[in-house]
């Protein structure tokens with residue numbers, strides 16, 4: 059069983075290098091998920107490990123499809 063402090067430290071370090079896979083924007087930690095500061099896509103954190111998969115992420119309110127996200131529009135073209 060790992061100490062909780064250790065887990066948080068790893069997560070903080072991860073947070074600095076992780077980027078939204080769509081537009082390479084920064085992420086912020088919010089409860090048990092990571093939220094893209096640009097497009098608002100919400101990636102779940104499971105057992106302390108961020109799941110950076112677009113099909114696992116939750117779209118922000120008012121956005122119906124991934125292609126409507128600002129990261130997708132302004133970032134690299136699919």
Ligand SMILES: [Zn+2]
Pocket residue numbers: 078079080081082083094095096097098099129
């Ligand atoms: Zn994004």
